[in-house]
Amino acid sequence: MISESPVLLGTKAETLERIAPRLRHACVLPQLRFTVREWRDDRAGCLGRVRSAGWLSRALIVRSSAVSEDGADTSLAGHYRSIPDVLGADAFERAVDDVVASYGGGDDADQVLVQPMLSDVLMSGVAFSVDPSTGGPYVVINYDAVSTSTSSVTSGTTNLLETRVHYKQGPVRAPAPLDRVVDLVAELEALTGIPWLDVEFAETRNDGLVLLQVRRLHGVAPTTAPEAAQRKALSDIAHRVGQLVRPHPWLHGSRTVFGVMPDWNPAEIVGVRPRPLALSLYRELITDSIWAYQRDNYGYKNLRSFPLLLSFSGLPYIDVRVSFNSFIPRDVPRDLSDRLANYYVDRLIAAPSNHDKVEFEIIYTCYTLDLPERLGVLKDAGFSAADCEQLTESLRVLTNRIIHGETGLWRQDTAKIARLEERLGALLESDLDPVGMIYWLLEDCKRYGTLPFAGLARAGFIAVQLLKSLVAVGVLSPAEYDAFMGSLDTVSSRMSNDFAALSPSAFLERYGHLRPGTYDILSPRYDEAPDRYFDWSRERPAGHRAAPRFSLSLDQLRRIDAMLRQHRLEHDILGLFEFIKAAIEGREYAKFVFTRSLSEALTRIRALGSGHGLSVEDCSFLDVHAIYELYGSSSDPREVLERSVAAGRAAYALTRQISLPPLITSPDDVWSFSPPASDPNFITQRSAAGPVVRAASDEDGATLSARLAGAVLLIPSADPGYDWIFSHGIVAFITMYGGVNSHMAIRAGELGIPAVIGAGESLFQRWSTAEILELDCANRQVRVVR
DSSP, X not given: OOXXXXXXXXXXXXXXXXXGGGOXXXXXXXXXXXXXXXXXXXXXXXXXXXXXXXXXXXXXXXXXXXXXXXXXXXXXXXXXXXXXXXXXXXXXXXXXXXXXXXXXXXXXXXXXXXXXXXXXXXXXXXXXXXXXXXXXXXXXXXXXXXOSOTTHHHHOOOSOOEEEEEETTXXXXXXXXXXXXXXXXXXHHHHHOOSSEEEEEEEETTTEEEEEEEEEOOSOOOOOSOHHHHHHHHHHHHHHHXXXXXXXXXXXXXXXXXXXXXXXXXXXXXXXXXXXHHHHHHIIIIITTHHHHHHHHTTBOOOTTOOSEEEETTEEEEEHHHHHHTTSBTTSXXXXXXXXXXXXXXHHHHOGGGGGOHHHHTOOOSOOTTHHXXXXXXXXXXXXXXXXXXXXXXXXXXXXXXXXXXXXHHHHXXXXXXXXXXXXXXXXXXXXXXXXXXXXXXXXXXXXXXXXXHHHHHHHHHHHHHHHHHHHTTSSOHHHHHHHHHTOOOHHHHHHHHHHHSOHHHHHHHHTTOXXXXXXXXXXXXXXXXXXXXXXXXXXXXXXXXXXXXXXXXXXXXXXXXXXXXXXXXXXXXXXXXXXXXXXXXXXXXXXXXXXXXXXXXXXXXXXXHHTTOOHHHHTTOOTHHHXXXXXXXXXXXXXXXXXXXXXXXXXXXXXXXXXXXXXXXXXXXXXXXXXXXXXXXXXXXXXXXXXXXXXXXXXXXXXXXXXXXXXXXXXXXXXXXXXXXXXXXXXXXXXXXXXXXXXXHHHHHHTOOEEEOOOHHHHHHHHTOSEEEEETTTTEEEEOO
16 A cells, blocks of 8 residues: 655645645635735736636635745744635725735745635634643644634634643543544644644534644744653553542542642742752642641641642642641531532632632631621532531631730741741851751751741731731721731831842842742842842932821721620730731741741752752752752762752653643543633743833834843733734743734744743733743743842
């Protein structure tokens, strides 16, 4: 049997013409085409061909098909115009003129592609035959099942899109009708012999699946691990998920899910794909055991011996059932605990977009003045009045124990943080060997740093919730809430004042240990790269900012006093506000203190590695347990460190290839999933940092372009109209709207420019207020540098 030769890709029109007779999983619309020279020399003849086909009486689309489009080196996605809904001869001529004009000088051989306009569109989208950001063997489908426009996906002007990420060789089929798109992509790969394809398609009521375009996908990240190794890793993850979702004799609830944000927020703190050193430090210092000790100490269920964070081939996930168990008060009866755990997990599965705000939207972890009203949701879900009263009383007792003015647990944790400062000074002045110094910096950081910080973070959360509940019940206004928060003396406010008042050397003496990536050895400390973080040449205003004035009226004092007695909270008014102020300030200060010990440890790990021939990049692949092995043995340091780096480097190569959803609810999700619409799309595996430039909606291009060199640009949408920005030296860009397969995402991938596409309104607005941002696309993180 003689195999057919691969289809050679040409212009947009030529490729569709060559593929059409051999395509089985979709159809290709009929076409007419002519060159720019033919249009200029014989406009009437070109128009006559369209008239002879009987097309001038129906809606047409006039599409670009330039020689420079869809080439071997670049796609120029969205660079030239296509005009839809063209009806009649006059409109047709204008549309062709517009398309030709978009070519600029162009080439006489450039073509214009004419096709019937699709009707009764059920779905349209773009599919990539590989994950362009990781190089992994996934079909990534960005589609719109709402709009009837076939350009809604590529235009990047909306976030009302859906995405499917499907592992090619997995045991699970994509859901219909996307399974047919996956089959189409596989067929096109076989027909062209090209593994990296960009496929535009539509599903219509009359024609079924229609292929609109196929071209090479450019800018794909290099493959870092063999496909067989990746498939085994995914199989191992799916198997482990299947084991862990079962009931456990020491846990409440019949099932679990896994998320990157529900508790201790690993995606935010260390990223979705952290280097091995950062991940192992985070686990050692917090999520292996410290987290559970703190929850148990504060009166919640005892989850000691349960790790909170699981590593799925280097991607950090929270075991949500373990987390939710740890937020149930210790004295809640077993039956009610079981039903609460199941209810919490079911609510998260039903509303996965709440995975980063479970304590606000799903679970009840402390007593607040509006708790009785908030518990109405439980009653609607079938919990009895007795159930709600039991939970209410348990949360009241737990909260009183934490916030008590004299014996409150937060006071003990504040004292431990002060102890860490004393011990750090003694350690740094000691004559310990390098390994011993790192070991004790980390051990002290756990016992006197992250453990009390976890307690103060819990107290700080309760403080904020109590304050917000005063707004919810109408005692405080939102403006008064803001005034109170603005009056706090936090590390952040102090740092701003000190930047204005202190000399650079004095400022760095106090704050130099901080680094944007707290656990990341590749993230320089402030005192290692001060000019990267601070503009010392800028005029700094003298003096301290005036704190907003916060005070309570006599009526407010009476109402709060009555509510404290009514709700049986063991505080007077002054004591309550003292707690709220001290807990919020203490949470920030505790982090400031413990990160000094961690930062010193990272600095010494780098020095230790350097002494044994390892770069700081090498050290990022270490597992912190290599340090513990060296401290507890007489092993050769170079051998232990090199072995750990080699293992970490190999493991991270695999980590970079794997794509998983933010919330895993079953083993099948490992193979095929739809990320929540609020999950941003990170383009490339690169990093970049620069000053933030925000494109105002009414700003002309000339004004904007003067500010772009070396900048991180924030623009509203991934509209191809912004394509000109790539010639002005931006180092990265972020869009509020747009999908992974939008034109701007494709261009960013081609050019190797780090980008976040479709960040959503909340993240976009937060990042817009920064002066300097750092994008770490491989780790799916955006850090505010300043």
